[in-house]
Amino acid sequence: MYGKRPTTILTDQDHTMAAALSVVLPEIFHGLCTFHIRRNFMKRLGNHYKENSDFPYMFGACMYEIEEVEQFNRLWETMFFRHFNRAVDDKRHNELIAEYEMRQKLPIVGLRQTPMLVHVAETYSPTVFVAFQNKYGESTTMVILRQQNVGIFVEFTVIRYDGGSERIVVFNRNDLNVRCSCKKYENEGILCEYALKVFDTVGIKTIPPKYVKRRWTKRARVGDCFDR
Numbered sequence: 580m581y582g583k584r585p586t587t588i589l590t591d592q593d594h595t596m597a598a599a600l601s602v603v604l605p606e607i608f609h610g611l612c613t614f615h616i617r618r619n620f621m622k623r624l625g626n627h628y629k630e631n632s633d634f635p636y637m638f639g640a641c642m643y644e645i646e647e648v649e650q651f652n653r654l655w656e657t658m659f660f661r662h663f664n665r666a667v668d669d670k671r672h673n674e675l676i677a678e679y680e681m682r683q684k685l686p687i688v689g690l691r692q693t694p695m696l697v698h699v700a701e702t703y704s705p706t707v708f709v710a711f712q713n714k715y716g717e718s719t720t721m722v723i724l725r726q727q728n729v730g731i732f733v734e735f736t737v738i739r740y741d742g743g744s745e746r747i748v749v750f751n752r753n754d755l756n757v758r759c760s761c762k763k764y765e766n767e768g769i770l771c772e773y774a775l776k777v778f779d780t781v782g783i784k785t786i787p788p789k790y791v792k793r794r795w796t797k798r799a800r801v802g803d804c805f806d807r
C-alpha cells in the first residue's frame with residue numbers, strides 16, 4: 580500500500596488467514612474484527628438481551644471500554660462463570676419441573692387438598708415442595724403425648740405413633756413462634772414433622788410468613804440465597 584507495509588490488520592476469526600498472516604507479515608498486529616465478534620455474540624447469546632441480564636453490558640464493556648488486560652480478564656471471567664452457572668441452573672430448573680409434574684401425579688390426592696399443602700405448593704419451589712410434602716405426611720403420624728402450659732408458652736411432647744424419640748416442641752401463644760428440640764428448622768429452614776403436628780393441633784393451617792424462608796420460595800433467584 581503506497582510502498583508501505585500495514586501495521587495492523589483486522590480479520591474475522593478465520594484460522595487460515597491467521598496462519599497465513601503470521602508467515603507473510605509476522606511483525607503485523609493481527610486483531611479480530613469487532614463487528615464479527617459482536618455478530619457471533621448476538622447469534623449465540625442474543626437471548627440475554629431479551630431477559631434483561633447484564634451479560635450484554637459486560638460484553639460491551641469488554642469489547643469497547645476496558646483497556647487494561649487485567650481488568651479485562653477479571654470481567655471476562657466473571658461473565659463466563661455467570662453464563663456457566665446460568666446454563667447449569669436452567670438445566671436444573673428443567674429437571675425440577677419434570678420432578679414436580681411427576682410428584683403431582685402421585686396418589687397423595689387426599690393430602691394435597693389440605694390448606695397447608697395448597698399454601699406451600701403456591702409458595703415453595705418444586706423441590707422444596709416435595710421435601711415439605713414428605714414432612715407434612717409424616718406429621719400426620721405424630722401423636723401428642725403431653726401438653727403443658729408455662730405462661731405464654733405451651734410445651735408439647737411429640738412422638739411418632741409407633742415409637743421413636745420424643746421431641747419437645749415449645750409454642751409461643753403470643754407470636755406463634757415454634758421451637759422444636761430437633762432443630763431441623765434452624766438447620767434446614769423447613770419446619771419438621773413435630774412442629775407441623777403442633778401447628779395443626781393449635782389450629783394453624785398455613786405456614787406463618789416468618790417460617791417461609793425466601794431462599795426456598797419460587798421468588799428466590801440465583802445469588803439470592805440469604806434470608807432477610
Ligand SMILES: [Zn+2]
Binds near residue numbers: 762763764774
Ligand atoms: Zn423438630
